[in-house]
Amino acid sequence: MLITIKYFGMLTELTKQHQETLNTPDAVMTIQDLELLITAKYPALKNTTYNIAQNQKIGNKQQQLNNGDELAFLPPFAGG
Amino acid sequence: MKKKNVFVEGAITPDFIANSIAKHQTKTTIGAHDIFLGQVRADEIDGKTVAAIEYTAYEEMANTKFDEIREATFEKFDLTCMHIYHSLGTVKAGEICLFVFVSSPRRKQAIKALEHLVEVIKAESPIFGKEIFEDETHQWKVNS
Numbered sequence: 127m128l129i130t131i132k133y134f135g136m137l138t139e140l141t142k143q144h145q146e147t148l149n150t151p152d153a154v155m156t157i158q159d160l161e162l163l164i165t166a167k168y169p170a171l172k173n174t175t176y177n178i179a180q181n182q183k184i185g186n187k188q189q190q191l192n193n194g195d196e197l198a199f200l201p202p203f204a205g206g
Numbered sequence: 207m208k209k210k211n212v213f214v215e216g217a218i219t220p221d222f223i224a225n226s227i228a229k230h231q232t233k234t235t236i237g238a239h240d241i242f243l244g245q246v247r248a249d250e251i252d253g254k255t256v257a258a259i260e261y262t263a264y265e266e267m268a269n270t271k272f273d274e275i276r277e278a279t280f281e282k283f284d285l286t287c288m289h290i291y292h293s294l295g296t297v298k299a300g301e302i303c304l305f306v307f308v309s310s311p312r313r314k315q316a317i318k319a320l321e322h323l324v325e326v327i328k329a330e331s332p333i334f335g336k337e338i339f340e341d342e343t344h345q346w347k348v349n350s
Contacts, residue, residue, distance in 0.1 A: 182264075200264065
């Protein structure tokens with residue numbers, strides 16, 4: 127599957143990325159599977175707080191991924 | 207519903223706020239406005255002073271979220287108008303980064319709606335702030 131991943135705030139510094147597209151292995155089926163892949167790639171993420179939005183909605187990590195999904199790693203909000 | 211864009215580049219100016227107020231003078235069913243202005247604080251952290259905050263956002267998600275917040279607030283309170291503006295990019299200490307403006311026939315609804323809106327915006331909108339110190343080092347802001 128092709129998954130677009132976006133990083134925001136301090137996560138852009140930890141990953142040195144704003145956005146990347148991954149062609150995920152077949153075994154990666156849920157948000158949680160993808161999170162394991164990403165934290166293996168960027169170990170610094172393991173010590174930080176974030177939520178993951180799938181197509182702009184923050185939900186359950188057991189949700190299935192679909193080809194073309196946009197996942198965003200969001201650190202704590204700081205608006206206002 | 208057409209998506210509104212909440213974001214403005216840089217600080218929100220006093221002129222912009224004054225013009226927004228002026229535009230409502232033709233809407234004569236309104237009896238009360240309430241306004242919240244968020245201002246960048248020159249916090250002192252470990253002996254260093256915040257000079258500015260650089261804001262970024264997951265803009266698509268934030269604008270969708272603001273639409274939902276707006277719709278839910280209109281359902282909950284008796285409001286005539288509601289406007290939300292948030293800065294992106296650099297806003298210096300002392301400048302305005304958030305402008306929330308609600309109008310209602312009566313004051314109590316306006317006051318309650320405004321407080322509700324500001325709390326929801328702070329908790330739910332994917333906006334990120336980098337606090338830049340006077341010596342150009344930085345840290346990432348977290349809402350308390």
